[in-house]
Amino acid sequence: MIDPCAKFYENRNYKHVTFALIFMKTKTIHREKVNIITLGCSKNMVDSEVLSGQLKANEINVVHESNKKDHNIVIVNTCGFIEKAKEESINTILQQVELKRRGKLDKVYVTGCLSERYKNNLEAEIPEVDAYFGTMELPFLLKKFDADYKAELIGERLLSTPQHYAYLKISEGCNRTCSFCPNSLIDRITEPKIMPEATWSSILTGLREVRYNSAFVWSRYSEALSERRILERIREVRDAAPASHICVNSNGDFLDGEYLEELEKSGLDRLWIDLYIPDSKYYNLEEAKTYHKQFLARIGRKSVLLDTSPELTHRVQSKHMEIFTHVRNIAVMTALDMSGRAGLISFARKTLRTAPCYAPYKHLVVDWDGSVVVCCEIRSDSPSHREGVVGKIGVHGIGLVDAYVRLAEWRASLRTYGPKKGPCASCNVEEYPSTRMMRLLSNLLAERESPAVSIMKTGLWPILRKRRRLK
Secondary structure (H helix, E strand, O other), X not given: OOOOOHHHOOOOOHHHHHHHHHOOOOOOOOOOEEEEEEOOOHHXXXXXXXXXXXXXXXXXXXXXXXXXXXXXXXEEEEOOOOHHHHHHXXXXXXXXXXXXXXXXXXXXXXXXXXXXXXXXXXXXXXXXXXXXXXXXXXXXXXXXXXXXXXXXXOOOOOOOOOOOOOOOOOOOOOOOOOOOOHHHOOOOOOOOOOOOHXXXXXXXXXXXXXXXXXXXXXXXXXXXXXXXXXXXXXXXXXXXXOOOEEEEEEOOOOOOXXXXXXXXXXXXXXXXXXXXXXXXXXXXXXXXXXXXXXXXXXXXXXXXXXXXXXXXXXXXXXXXXXXXXXXXXXXXXXXXXOOOOOXXXXXXXXXOOOOOOOHHHHOOEEOOOOEEEOOXXXXXXXXXXXXXXXXXXXXXXXXXXXXXXXXXXXXXXXXXXXOOOHXXXXXXXXXXXXXXXXXXXXXXXXXXXXXXXXXXXXXXXXXXXXXXXXX
């Protein structure tokens, strides 16, 4: 694989740098002062302002693009969009590394888009940088200063622009606000949403404790592939639960051939890609085919057609994992009786639910901050869904098993016919018809002491499992 940044490294004198490092000077400054250098677009400017705010809140002296040269630490916020932007970023990094070599700086850190995309290449070619960070690794960067990420500052930043204007950042987290998703109504993209390390560690511990061997899925209201740290996360899950079936649901916007190969090597079992075309009252199959063709060209793969109704569906060529693509828009979602997301989507089919729901029996759903919710329709950050949050993993000793136990009351309230409480009252997903047979089955399954229960569960499980695979 050819490194796209390679031509910018050719003029470096590695022998000189290596020799000079042996005699590197040290600069003594009683108090650290950080200078942030921002390259690229206004989105990067906002990131730098957020970083400045976090550092200042931790009582760290910080300036932005200062020419006074009275700082001892530099953070370069890079851009990796076009070749000239990459060249400017790499040259800036080299300039700061040279200042460090001459004893003018103590530390050089690099963050931003270039570091997100080419971190491994940069670490190999410019190892003098003290640490590289991706676009959503602010808490890890702060740790280098023994600083804490202050969640109460979300939305706050230290402006570097004149007082009469400021940049607004609108493309973080999931990069889309689809009309049939609550992301179109609830802001989940203004600031990075990163799972706390305590939560992630507790999840991995739980997987090991129960010897987990079923599906582990990244899905719901965030775009999993927007940060390449997902590759490390997949490997960690594979190590903790070797027999698990690891899946990622994605919109495919961040995917290219190189990224796909990395996902295949990481241990991922299934990649489910929903490609979204512009909303329309009707589904344009020819438009869907054009979008899909462009996507295949971007990832450099071939595919096999599986279906054209209600949406274009393909299986993408891969020797290492299952890859499925679905090209959809609002017309498709309507034809599929779209989920109302427990009352959040106003134009979805309305209902007052009385049918049972077995979702809390089948899966455990954890939000980005560790919040354990009743099912995947619930959003922990929605005021109307707060009743559906039962606790946070990694907080007060709550682990995976504890989280499942905490859902017991919800399971009891949902397993039979009758009015439902909280956000479940308006849920329109998988409403079983109120027939005599279905009511009988529901009542039998609710009687946990009945000997018929284990027999029925054994017989029904293969049917229910097959039904889920066909969706």
